[in-house]
Amino acid sequence: MAEKTGNAFDIEIFSRLMSFARKYKLYFAIAASSTILLALFSVLSPYILINTVDYYVLSEDKVGLLNYTLLMLGVLIIEVLLQFSFIYYANWVGQHIIRDIRAKIFRHILQFKMSYFDKNSVGRLVTRVVSDIETIAAFFSNGVFTIVSDILKMLAVTIVMLILNCKLATITLAVLPILVYATKRFQIAIKATFQEVRNQVANLNGFVQERVTGMKIVQLFNREKIEYENFKDINNKHKEAHIKTIWYYSVFFPIAEILSSIGIGLIVWFGGGQAIQDSNISVGMIIGFIQYAQMLFRPLRQIADKFNQLQMGIVAGERVFKVIDTDSSIAKNGTILAENLKGNIKFENVRFSYVKDEEVLKGISLDVKSGQTIAIVGATGAGKSTIINLINRFYEIDSGTISVDDIPVNEYTLESLRNQVAIVLQDVFLFSDSILHNITLKNDNITQEQVEQAAKKIGIHDFIMSLPGGYQYNVKERGSMLSSGQRQLIAFLRAYVSKPSILILDEATSSVDAHAEQMIQYATDTITKGRTSIIIAHRLATIKKADKIIVMDKGQIVEEGKHEELLEKESGYYRNLYEKQFSLEQVEQ
Numbered sequence: 001m002a003e004k005t006g007n008a009f010d011i012e013i014f015s016r017l018m019s020f021a022r023k024y025k026l027y028f029a030i031a032a033s034s035t036i037l038l039a040l041f042s043v044l045s046p047y048i049l050i051n052t053v054d055y056y057v058l059s060e061d062k063v064g065l066l067n068y069t070l071l072m073l074g075v076l077i078i079e080v081l082l083q084f085s086f087i088y089y090a091n092w093v094g095q096h097i098i099r100d101i102r103a104k105i106f107r108h109i110l111q112f113k114m115s116y117f118d119k120n121s122v123g124r125l126v127t128r129v130v131s132d133i134e135t136i137a138a139f140f141s142n143g144v145f146t147i148v149s150d151i152l153k154m155l156a157v158t159i160v161m162l163i164l165n166c167k168l169a170t171i172t173l174a175v176l177p178i179l180v181y182a183t184k185r186f187q188i189a190i191k192a193t194f195q196e197v198r199n200q201v202a203n204l205n206g207f208v209q210e211r212v213t214g215m216k217i218v219q220l221f222n223r224e225k226i227e228y229e230n231f232k233d234i235n236n237k238h239k240e241a242h243i244k245t246i247w248y249y250s251v252f253f254p255i256a257e258i259l260s261s262i263g264i265g266l267i268v269w270f271g272g273g274q275a276i277q278d279s280n281i282s283v284g285m286i287i288g289f290i291q292y293a294q295m296l297f298r299p300l301r302q303i304a305d306k307f308n309q310l311q312m313g314i315v316a317g318e319r320v321f322k323v324i325d326t327d328s329s330i331a332k333n334g335t336i337l338a339e340n341l342k343g344n345i346k347f348e349n350v351r352f353s354y355v356k357d358e359e360v361l362k363g364i365s366l367d368v369k370s371g372q373t374i375a376i377v378g379a380t381g382a383g384k385s386t387i388i389n390l391i392n393r394f395y396e397i398d399s400g401t402i403s404v405d406d407i408p409v410n411e412y413t414l415e416s417l418r419n420q421v422a423i424v425l426q427d428v429f430l431f432s433d434s435i436l437h438n439i440t441l442k443n444d445n446i447t448q449e450q451v452e453q454a455a456k457k458i459g460i461h462d463f464i465m466s467l468p469g470g471y472q473y474n475v476k477e478r479g480s481m482l483s484s485g486q487r488q489l490i491a492f493l494r495a496y497v498s499k500p501s502i503l504i505l506d507e508a509t510s511s512v513d514a515h516a517e518q519m520i521q522y523a524t525d526t527i528t529k530g531r532t533s534i535i536i537a538h539r540l541a542t543i544k545k546a547d548k549i550i551v552m553d554k555g556q557i558v559e560e561g562k563h564e565e566l567l568e569k570e571s572g573y574y575r576n577l578y579e580k581q582f583s584l585e586q587v588e589q
Contacts, residue, residue, distance in 0.1 A: 020101060028093050038082040047160065121206035125323070139309060142309045158173070165285060189248055196244070264297075330393050334411045341501035345391065379553065382555070383556075385426075424494075430479030438479070463489065492520070492524070504534045505535040
C-alpha cells in the first residue's frame with residue numbers, strides 16, 4: 001500500500017516516470033513542440049475575431065470580411081494539424097513508455113524468490129502489471145502533456161489579454177485566484193481517494209483471481225454463498241472509494257463553473273459599460289475577451305481533472321516502482337557454468353527457515369553419489385519438499401553448504417544450474433497451450449521429433465496420440481482437459497526432454513487410477529536410469545528400488561540406509577512408518 005502523504009504531487013515518482021521518455025527524445029520533442037505551437041496558434045482566432053468585428057463587420061467591408069474569414073479558417077486548419085500531431089505523438093510516446101515499464105516489472109518479477117510469491121497475492125501482482133500500468137499510460141496521454149498544453153495556452157491567453165486591454169484583463173482575472181485555490185484544494189483532497197481506489201482495485205483483483213482459480217474448492221465445500229457475501233463486501237468498499245472521488249468532483253466542478261460564469265459576467269458588465277461611454281473598449285474587444293475568458297477558464301476547470309489523471313499515474317507509478325524496487329531476487333554472483341554435471345550432491349549442516357527463527361531444516365547433512373536414486377520419506381511437514389526446493393536455489397539457505405560436484409551451488413550461474421536440474425512437482429502446472437508447447441516450453445532447441453522419441457521411450461506416446469490433435473491438443477488453463485495422472489505424465493516427459501543431470505521427483509499417485517499409476521511407474525524407472533535422482537517417495541516400489549532411503553522427521557534426518565537395512569532396526573522410525581503407511585500398499589498390491 002502506498003503511503004498517503006497528503007501531498008498533491010510526488011516529484012520523485014514523476015521524475016522516474018519521465019526518465020523513461022529519454023529513449024524517445026525525437027517523438028517527445030515533436031509532441032512538446034506541437035504543444036507549444038498549439039498554445040500560440042490558439043490565441044490567434046479570438047484576436048482575428050476582434051479585428052473582423054471592429055474593422056469589417058461594423059463597417060460592412062465584405063472583401064475584408066472574406067479575407068479575415070479565410071485567415072481564421074487557415075489558423076483553424078493549422079490548429080487541427082497541431083492537435084493531431086500533439087495527440088498522436090503524446091500517446092505514441094506514452095504507449096511505448098508503458099510497454100517498457102511493463103516489460104521491466106515483469107522481468108523483475110520473474111527473478112523473485114519463491115518466498116516472495118508465498119507472501120504476496122497473485123492478484124495484486126496482476127494489478128501492478130496490467131491495471132496500474134494502464135493508469136500510467138493515462139499519465140502520459142491525458143496527464144502530463146495535456147496539462148503542459150493547457151498551462152501554456154492559459155499563459156498565452158493571459159499575456160495577450162494584458163497587451164490588448166489591461167483593465168479588462170484585470171477584471172477577467174479577478175476570479176482566477178479563487179478558482180486556483182479551489183483547484184489546489186481539490187487536487188490535495190482527491191489524491192488520498194485515488195490511493196484508496198487503487199488499493200480496493202488490488203483487493204478486488206486478488207479476491208477474484210484466487211476464488212476463480214480455486215473454484216473447485218469453493219463449490220466442493222459449498223461456499224458459494226459465503227464467498228459471494230465476501231465479494232459483495234469487497235465490491236462495496238471499492239464502490240465507496242469511487243463514490244468519495246465522485247463527491248469531490250460534484251463539489252468542485254459546479255464551483256468552477258460558477259466562478260467561470262462570474263468572470264464572463266464581469267467582462268460583459270465592465271466592458272459593456274466602458275463601450276457605452278465611448279472608451280477604447282470596442283464590441284469586438286468584448287466578444288474577443290469572452291472567448292479568451294472561456295479559453296482561460298475551461299482549461300483551468302479541466303486541468304484539475306487532468307491533474308487527477310496525473311496523480312493517478314503518480315499513485316500507480318508509486319505502486320509499480322515499489323515492486324520494481326523490491327529486492328527479493330536470488331543472488332546471481334555465480335560465475336561457473338554448470339555443464340555435464342556428474343550429479344554428486346552434498347548437504348553439509350544445512351539450516352533453512354521460511355519464516356525467521358522458525359527452522360524447517362535443522363542442520364541436515366547428506367551425500368548423494370552420481371547416478372544414485374535417493375528416496376526421501378517422512379511425515380507431512382518433515383522437510384522433504386524443502387530439500388528439493390533448495391538444490392536449484394528456489395530459496396536461499398540460512399547457513400551450511402549445498403554442493404553439486406563439490407562446488408557450492410551459489411558459485412554456479414543460476415541459469416546453467418537450473419538447466420541441469422529438472423523437477424516434477426506433485427502439483428503439476430500446465431499452461432493453456434498445446435501438449436507440445438507444455439513439454440518444450442517453446443524451447444526452439446527441442447524439436448517435435450525429439451519429443452515424440454522421448455515419449456515413446458517412457459511409454460506415453462500412444463496416450464498423447466489418442467487425444468484429439470495429438471501433440472497439438474490444447475490442455476486449456478492449468479491442464480484442466482487432462483486427468484491428474486495424465487498431467488503427471490506430461491510433466492515427466494517435460495523433465496525427460498530437458499536431459500537433466502539431476503532429476504527430482506515429488507511423486508503423486510494417490511489421486512490417479514491403476515493404469516496411470518502403472519504408466520507413471522514405468523516413466524519413473526526410465527527417466528531415473530543413469531542419472532542422479534531424488535524422489536519424495538509415496539510408492540512402495542520406488543522405495544524398494546532406491547539406492548538409499550532418507551528418513552526425515554521435524555526437519556532432521558533420523559535414519560538412512562537401504563530398505564531392508566532400515567526394516568531390521570527394532571523400533572526404528574522407518575520401520576514404524578513402513579508398518580503404518582506402506583504395509584497397506586503392499587496388501588493392496
